[in-house]
Amino acid sequence: MSNTATQAQPAPRAPGAIAVPKLSVRQIVPWLLFAALLALVGLYFVTAEQGATSLIAGNAVHEWVHDSRHLLGFPCH
Amino acid sequence: MPLSRVEPKGSVVISARDFLIRGLLAGLLAAFAAFAVAYVVGEPPVRAAIALEASGGHSHGAETEAAGEHSDAAEEAPAPGEVEVPRSLQSTVGMLTGMLVAGTVLGGLIGVVSALAMGRFGRLSARSSTLAVTGIGFVTVYAVPFLLYPPNPPAVGSGDTIGIRTALFFVFLAISLIAAMTAVLVGRRAAGRLGGWYASLAAIVGYVVVMLIVMALLPTYNEVPDNFPASVLYDFRRASFLTQFTLWAVLGIVLAEFVGRLSGPTAATAERELADAGA
Numbered sequence: 476m477s478n479t480a481t482q483a484q485p486a487p488r489a490p491g492a493i494a495v496p497k498l499s500v501r502q503i504v505p506w507l508l509f510a511a512l513l514a515l516v517g518l519y520f521v522t523a524e525q526g527a528t529s530l531i532a533g534n535a536v537h538e539w540v541h542d543s544r545h546l547l548g549f550p551c552h
Numbered sequence: 553m554p555l556s557r558v559e560p561k562g563s564v565v566i567s568a569r570d571f572l573i574r575g576l577l578a579g580l581l582a583a584f585a586a587f588a589v590a591y592v593v594g595e596p597p598v599r600a601a602i603a604l605e606a607s608g609g610h611s612h613g614a615e616t617e618a619a620g621e622h623s624d625a626a627e628e629a630p631a632p633g634e635v636e637v638p639r640s641l642q643s644t645v646g647m648l649t650g651m652l653v654a655g656t657v658l659g660g661l662i663g664v665v666s667a668l669a670m671g672r673f674g675r676l677s678a679r680s681s682t683l684a685v686t687g688i689g690f691v692t693v694y695a696v697p698f699l700l701y702p703p704n705p706p707a708v709g710s711g712d713t714i715g716i717r718t719a720l721f722f723v724f725l726a727i728s729l730i731a732a733m734t735a736v737l738v739g740r741r742a743a744g745r746l747g748g749w750y751a752s753l754a755a756i757v758g759y760v761v762v763m764l765i766v767m768a769l770l771p772t773y774n775e776v777p778d779n780f781p782a783s784v785l786y787d788f789r790r791a792s793f794l795t796q797f798t799l800w801a802v803l804g805i806v807l808a809e810f811v812g813r814l815s816g817p818t819a820a821t822a823e824r825e826l827a828d829a830g831a
Protein backbone atom coordinates (compact mmCIF):
# COMPACT_ATOMS: atom_id res chain seq x y z
CA MET A 476 0.00 0.00 0.00
CA SER A 477 2.69 2.44 1.04
CA ASN A 478 4.64 1.49 -2.08
CA THR A 479 1.76 2.47 -4.33
CA ALA A 480 1.43 5.76 -2.51
CA THR A 481 5.12 6.61 -3.04
CA GLN A 482 4.97 5.71 -6.70
CA ALA A 483 1.93 7.90 -7.22
CA GLN A 484 3.67 10.95 -5.85
CA PRO A 485 5.33 12.32 -9.02
CA ALA A 486 1.96 12.22 -10.83
CA PRO A 487 1.50 16.02 -11.29
CA ARG A 488 4.20 16.01 -13.96
CA ALA A 489 3.25 15.54 -17.59
CA PRO A 490 3.24 11.92 -18.72
CA GLY A 491 6.70 10.86 -19.85
CA ALA A 492 8.37 13.91 -18.35
CA ILE A 493 11.39 13.14 -16.21
CA ALA A 494 12.43 15.44 -13.40
CA VAL A 495 15.73 17.14 -14.14
CA PRO A 496 18.25 16.64 -11.35
CA LYS A 497 19.63 19.77 -9.75
CA LEU A 498 22.98 20.17 -7.99
CA SER A 499 23.35 22.58 -5.09
CA VAL A 500 25.18 25.82 -5.79
CA ARG A 501 27.34 25.26 -2.72
CA GLN A 502 28.55 21.98 -4.20
CA ILE A 503 29.31 23.49 -7.62
CA VAL A 504 31.13 26.71 -6.63
CA PRO A 505 34.53 25.17 -5.71
CA TRP A 506 34.54 23.16 -8.96
CA LEU A 507 33.53 26.26 -10.90
CA LEU A 508 36.45 28.23 -9.43
CA PHE A 509 38.84 25.38 -10.19
CA ALA A 510 37.59 25.03 -13.78
CA ALA A 511 37.74 28.80 -14.30
CA LEU A 512 41.34 28.94 -13.03
CA LEU A 513 42.29 26.02 -15.27
CA ALA A 514 40.68 27.76 -18.24
CA LEU A 515 42.38 31.08 -17.49
CA VAL A 516 45.84 29.53 -17.28
CA GLY A 517 45.39 27.25 -20.30
CA LEU A 518 43.82 29.89 -22.51
CA TYR A 519 46.41 32.47 -21.44
CA PHE A 520 49.25 30.39 -22.86
CA VAL A 521 47.41 29.62 -26.08
CA THR A 522 46.05 33.12 -26.70
CA ALA A 523 48.32 35.76 -25.17
CA GLU A 524 51.71 34.54 -23.85
CA GLN A 525 54.71 36.05 -25.65
CA GLY A 526 52.39 38.34 -27.56
CA ALA A 527 51.18 41.40 -25.70
CA THR A 528 52.56 40.06 -22.41
CA SER A 529 55.28 37.56 -21.60
CA LEU A 530 55.98 35.38 -18.57
CA ILE A 531 58.52 33.12 -20.26
CA ALA A 532 61.49 34.57 -22.14
CA GLY A 533 61.90 33.95 -25.85
CA ASN A 534 59.39 33.25 -28.56
CA ALA A 535 59.06 29.46 -28.52
CA VAL A 536 55.64 29.24 -26.80
CA HIS A 537 54.21 31.87 -29.13
CA GLU A 538 55.55 30.12 -32.20
CA TRP A 539 54.51 26.66 -31.05
CA VAL A 540 50.84 27.68 -30.63
CA HIS A 541 51.04 30.37 -33.35
CA ASP A 542 48.59 28.90 -35.85
CA SER A 543 46.04 27.95 -33.22
CA ARG A 544 46.18 31.48 -31.80
CA HIS A 545 45.46 32.93 -35.25
CA LEU A 546 42.73 30.48 -36.19
CA LEU A 547 41.00 30.70 -32.82
CA GLY A 548 40.71 34.40 -33.62
CA PHE A 549 43.01 36.04 -31.05
CA PRO A 550 45.33 38.95 -31.80
CA CYS A 551 48.74 37.43 -32.47
CA HIS A 552 51.28 39.99 -33.61
CA MET B 553 17.81 25.90 -2.57
CA PRO B 554 18.62 22.36 -1.49
CA LEU B 555 21.91 22.58 0.32
CA SER B 556 21.84 19.46 2.46
CA ARG B 557 22.76 16.27 0.70
CA VAL B 558 20.94 13.11 1.58
CA GLU B 559 22.48 9.97 0.19
CA PRO B 560 19.68 7.95 -1.36
CA LYS B 561 19.80 4.20 -1.08
CA GLY B 562 20.93 2.28 -4.14
CA SER B 563 21.13 5.19 -6.57
CA VAL B 564 23.93 7.03 -8.31
CA VAL B 565 24.62 10.46 -6.90
CA ILE B 566 25.94 12.85 -9.52
CA SER B 567 28.39 15.54 -8.54
CA ALA B 568 29.94 18.65 -10.08
CA ARG B 569 33.15 16.64 -10.43
CA ASP B 570 31.41 14.32 -12.92
CA PHE B 571 30.58 17.36 -15.05
CA LEU B 572 34.13 18.69 -14.93
CA ILE B 573 35.60 15.38 -16.07
CA ARG B 574 33.05 14.96 -18.86
CA GLY B 575 33.57 18.55 -19.94
CA LEU B 576 37.34 18.09 -20.15
CA LEU B 577 36.86 14.93 -22.19
CA ALA B 578 34.28 16.50 -24.51
CA GLY B 579 36.59 19.49 -24.98
CA LEU B 580 39.49 17.20 -25.85
CA LEU B 581 37.43 15.43 -28.51
CA ALA B 582 36.15 18.78 -29.84
CA ALA B 583 39.72 20.04 -30.10
CA PHE B 584 40.68 17.19 -32.43
CA ALA B 585 37.72 18.06 -34.68
CA ALA B 586 38.61 21.77 -34.56
CA PHE B 587 42.21 20.95 -35.46
CA ALA B 588 41.08 18.94 -38.47
CA VAL B 589 38.96 21.85 -39.73
CA ALA B 590 41.70 24.39 -38.97
CA TYR B 591 44.30 22.29 -40.77
CA VAL B 592 42.20 21.65 -43.89
CA VAL B 593 40.40 25.01 -44.19
CA GLY B 594 42.67 27.34 -42.25
CA GLU B 595 46.21 26.45 -43.26
CA PRO B 596 45.84 27.43 -46.96
CA PRO B 597 45.01 31.09 -46.20
CA VAL B 598 47.64 31.15 -43.41
CA ARG B 599 50.23 29.86 -45.89
CA ALA B 600 49.09 32.37 -48.51
CA ALA B 601 49.33 35.25 -46.02
CA ILE B 602 52.82 34.21 -44.93
CA ALA B 603 53.96 33.93 -48.55
CA LEU B 604 52.62 37.43 -49.27
CA GLU B 605 54.39 38.74 -46.20
CA ALA B 606 57.67 37.12 -47.24
CA SER B 607 57.46 38.48 -50.79
CA GLY B 608 56.24 41.91 -49.75
CA GLY B 609 59.21 42.57 -47.50
CA HIS B 610 56.81 44.22 -45.06
CA SER B 611 58.84 43.23 -42.04
CA HIS B 612 58.06 44.12 -38.46
CA GLY B 613 59.86 42.44 -35.60
CA ALA B 614 61.14 38.96 -34.84
CA GLU B 615 57.67 37.38 -34.92
CA THR B 616 57.19 38.47 -38.51
CA GLU B 617 60.57 37.14 -39.53
CA ALA B 618 59.63 33.92 -37.82
CA ALA B 619 56.37 33.72 -39.73
CA GLY B 620 58.19 34.58 -42.95
CA GLU B 621 60.29 31.43 -42.80
CA HIS B 622 58.86 28.62 -44.85
CA SER B 623 58.82 24.94 -44.10
CA ASP B 624 62.32 24.65 -45.58
CA ALA B 625 63.45 26.47 -42.45
CA ALA B 626 63.12 23.10 -40.74
CA GLU B 627 66.53 22.15 -42.03
CA GLU B 628 68.23 25.35 -40.96
CA ALA B 629 69.48 25.97 -37.46
CA PRO B 630 67.57 28.93 -36.07
CA ALA B 631 69.61 32.01 -35.29
CA PRO B 632 69.07 33.58 -31.86
CA GLY B 633 66.04 35.87 -31.80
CA GLU B 634 64.74 34.42 -35.04
CA VAL B 635 62.47 31.49 -35.73
CA GLU B 636 62.62 28.84 -33.03
CA VAL B 637 59.82 26.64 -34.28
CA PRO B 638 59.78 25.74 -37.98
CA ARG B 639 56.56 26.33 -39.91
CA SER B 640 56.18 22.60 -40.54
CA LEU B 641 55.73 22.08 -36.79
CA GLN B 642 53.72 25.26 -36.20
CA SER B 643 51.06 24.16 -38.67
CA THR B 644 50.81 20.58 -37.35
CA VAL B 645 51.72 19.48 -33.81
CA GLY B 646 52.10 23.08 -32.68
CA MET B 647 48.60 23.99 -33.73
CA LEU B 648 47.26 20.67 -32.40
CA THR B 649 48.80 21.43 -28.99
CA GLY B 650 47.16 24.85 -28.89
CA MET B 651 43.78 23.40 -29.87
CA LEU B 652 44.00 20.56 -27.34
CA VAL B 653 44.93 22.86 -24.45
CA ALA B 654 42.30 25.47 -25.34
CA GLY B 655 39.57 22.92 -26.07
CA THR B 656 40.16 20.84 -22.95
CA VAL B 657 40.18 23.71 -20.42
CA LEU B 658 37.24 25.36 -22.17
CA GLY B 659 35.36 22.06 -22.06
CA GLY B 660 36.03 21.69 -18.34
CA LEU B 661 34.62 25.13 -17.65
CA ILE B 662 31.57 24.59 -19.87
CA GLY B 663 31.06 21.23 -18.14
CA VAL B 664 30.86 22.79 -14.68
CA VAL B 665 28.68 25.66 -15.91
CA SER B 666 26.38 23.02 -17.41
CA ALA B 667 26.17 21.42 -13.97
CA LEU B 668 25.00 24.76 -12.63
CA ALA B 669 22.51 25.22 -15.47
CA MET B 670 21.00 21.74 -15.13
CA GLY B 671 17.49 22.02 -13.73
CA ARG B 672 17.76 25.81 -13.60
CA PHE B 673 17.06 26.74 -17.23
CA GLY B 674 13.28 26.81 -17.11
CA ARG B 675 11.94 23.38 -17.94
CA LEU B 676 14.81 22.42 -20.22
CA SER B 677 16.14 18.88 -19.91
CA ALA B 678 19.73 18.35 -18.80
CA ARG B 679 20.79 17.82 -22.41
CA SER B 680 19.00 20.95 -23.61
CA SER B 681 20.39 23.19 -20.88
CA THR B 682 23.88 21.91 -21.70
CA LEU B 683 23.37 22.79 -25.37
CA ALA B 684 22.03 26.21 -24.33
CA VAL B 685 25.12 26.89 -22.20
CA THR B 686 27.41 25.90 -25.08
CA GLY B 687 25.46 27.96 -27.59
CA ILE B 688 25.52 31.03 -25.36
CA GLY B 689 29.23 30.41 -24.86
CA PHE B 690 29.95 30.36 -28.58
CA VAL B 691 28.02 33.57 -29.23
CA THR B 692 29.44 35.37 -26.20
CA VAL B 693 33.05 34.24 -26.38
CA TYR B 694 33.58 34.05 -30.14
CA ALA B 695 30.79 35.27 -32.43
CA VAL B 696 30.24 38.69 -30.84
CA PRO B 697 33.96 39.55 -30.40
CA PHE B 698 34.36 38.42 -34.05
CA LEU B 699 31.97 41.21 -35.09
CA LEU B 700 34.02 44.01 -33.55
CA TYR B 701 37.57 42.63 -33.73
CA PRO B 702 37.63 40.07 -36.56
CA PRO B 703 40.54 37.62 -36.58
CA ASN B 704 43.50 38.46 -38.79
CA PRO B 705 45.92 36.19 -40.64
CA PRO B 706 49.69 36.50 -40.30
CA ALA B 707 51.04 39.56 -42.18
CA VAL B 708 48.16 41.68 -40.91
CA GLY B 709 48.79 43.78 -37.85
CA SER B 710 51.58 46.04 -36.64
CA GLY B 711 53.89 44.88 -33.88
CA ASP B 712 53.65 48.34 -32.32
CA THR B 713 49.95 47.98 -31.54
CA ILE B 714 49.77 44.36 -30.35
CA GLY B 715 49.51 45.51 -26.73
CA ILE B 716 46.54 47.80 -27.21
CA ARG B 717 44.82 45.40 -29.66
CA THR B 718 45.12 42.49 -27.24
CA ALA B 719 43.86 44.66 -24.37
CA LEU B 720 40.85 45.85 -26.37
CA PHE B 721 40.05 42.30 -27.44
CA PHE B 722 40.07 40.90 -23.91
CA VAL B 723 38.19 43.89 -22.46
CA PHE B 724 35.46 43.39 -25.05
CA LEU B 725 35.44 39.64 -24.38
CA ALA B 726 35.05 40.28 -20.65
CA ILE B 727 32.22 42.78 -21.20
CA SER B 728 30.47 40.27 -23.46
CA LEU B 729 30.77 37.53 -20.82
CA ILE B 730 29.54 39.75 -17.99
CA ALA B 731 26.64 41.04 -20.11
CA ALA B 732 25.63 37.48 -21.04
CA MET B 733 25.77 36.25 -17.43
CA THR B 734 23.74 39.24 -16.29
CA ALA B 735 21.20 38.64 -19.06
CA VAL B 736 20.80 34.99 -18.02
CA LEU B 737 20.38 35.88 -14.34
CA VAL B 738 17.90 38.67 -15.06
CA GLY B 739 16.04 36.46 -17.51
CA ARG B 740 15.71 33.68 -14.94
CA ARG B 741 14.36 36.16 -12.40
CA ALA B 742 11.89 37.60 -14.91
CA ALA B 743 10.69 34.14 -15.99
CA GLY B 744 8.31 33.98 -13.03
CA ARG B 745 6.43 37.08 -14.14
CA LEU B 746 6.86 37.02 -17.93
CA GLY B 747 7.04 33.30 -18.59
CA GLY B 748 10.04 31.54 -20.11
CA TRP B 749 9.53 32.72 -23.68
CA TYR B 750 9.22 36.46 -23.03
CA ALA B 751 11.88 36.38 -20.32
CA SER B 752 14.31 34.77 -22.80
CA LEU B 753 13.46 37.35 -25.45
CA ALA B 754 13.96 40.19 -22.97
CA ALA B 755 17.32 38.77 -21.89
CA ILE B 756 18.49 38.44 -25.52
CA VAL B 757 17.34 41.97 -26.41
CA GLY B 758 19.05 43.33 -23.29
CA TYR B 759 22.33 41.61 -24.18
CA VAL B 760 22.18 42.80 -27.80
CA VAL B 761 21.45 46.42 -26.83
CA VAL B 762 24.28 46.50 -24.27
CA MET B 763 26.74 45.00 -26.74
CA LEU B 764 25.73 47.40 -29.53
CA ILE B 765 26.36 50.37 -27.22
CA VAL B 766 29.73 48.96 -26.14
CA MET B 767 30.68 48.30 -29.77
CA ALA B 768 29.83 51.89 -30.67
CA LEU B 769 32.00 53.20 -27.83
CA LEU B 770 35.10 51.00 -28.13
CA PRO B 771 37.75 52.04 -30.66
CA THR B 772 38.32 49.82 -33.68
CA TYR B 773 41.33 49.40 -35.92
CA ASN B 774 42.11 48.27 -39.43
CA GLU B 775 45.66 47.16 -40.02
CA VAL B 776 45.05 45.21 -43.21
CA PRO B 777 47.62 46.39 -45.77
CA ASP B 778 46.04 48.11 -48.79
CA ASN B 779 47.38 45.54 -51.22
CA PHE B 780 46.37 42.50 -49.13
CA PRO B 781 44.10 40.20 -51.23
CA ALA B 782 40.50 40.37 -50.00
CA SER B 783 39.94 36.72 -50.84
CA VAL B 784 42.78 35.56 -48.56
CA LEU B 785 41.44 37.73 -45.74
CA TYR B 786 37.93 36.34 -46.24
CA ASP B 787 39.14 32.75 -46.47
CA PHE B 788 41.10 33.16 -43.27
CA ARG B 789 38.24 34.71 -41.30
CA ARG B 790 35.81 32.09 -42.57
CA ALA B 791 38.29 29.37 -41.56
CA SER B 792 38.62 30.88 -38.09
CA PHE B 793 34.84 30.96 -37.73
CA LEU B 794 34.50 27.34 -38.89
CA THR B 795 37.27 26.25 -36.51
CA GLN B 796 35.62 27.83 -33.48
CA PHE B 797 32.17 26.71 -34.59
CA THR B 798 33.40 23.13 -34.86
CA LEU B 799 35.04 23.36 -31.44
CA TRP B 800 31.87 24.56 -29.72
CA ALA B 801 29.46 22.38 -31.71
CA VAL B 802 31.32 19.14 -31.02
CA LEU B 803 31.86 20.18 -27.40
CA GLY B 804 28.15 20.93 -26.95
CA ILE B 805 26.87 17.77 -28.60
CA VAL B 806 29.33 15.39 -26.92
CA LEU B 807 28.85 17.03 -23.52
CA ALA B 808 25.06 16.96 -23.91
CA GLU B 809 25.28 13.25 -24.64
CA PHE B 810 27.43 12.68 -21.54
CA VAL B 811 25.16 14.82 -19.37
CA GLY B 812 22.08 13.05 -20.72
CA ARG B 813 23.52 9.70 -19.65
CA LEU B 814 24.62 11.12 -16.31
CA SER B 815 21.25 12.62 -15.45
CA GLY B 816 19.19 9.81 -16.98
CA PRO B 817 16.40 7.91 -15.21
CA THR B 818 18.86 5.42 -13.70
CA ALA B 819 20.78 8.19 -11.95
CA ALA B 820 18.29 8.93 -9.22
CA THR B 821 19.76 11.44 -6.82
CA ALA B 822 19.05 13.03 -3.50
CA GLU B 823 19.32 16.31 -5.34
CA ARG B 824 16.53 15.30 -7.68
CA GLU B 825 14.09 14.48 -4.89
CA LEU B 826 14.78 17.86 -3.36
CA ALA B 827 14.47 19.56 -6.72
CA ASP B 828 11.08 17.91 -7.16
CA ALA B 829 9.97 19.32 -3.87
CA GLY B 830 11.13 22.76 -4.89
CA ALA B 831 9.71 22.70 -8.43
Ligand SMILES: [Zn+2]
Pocket residue numbers: 541545551552619705706
Ligand atom coordinates in the same frame (compact mmCIF):
# COMPACT_ATOMS: atom_id res chain seq x y z
ZN1 LIG C 1 51.00 35.55 -35.90
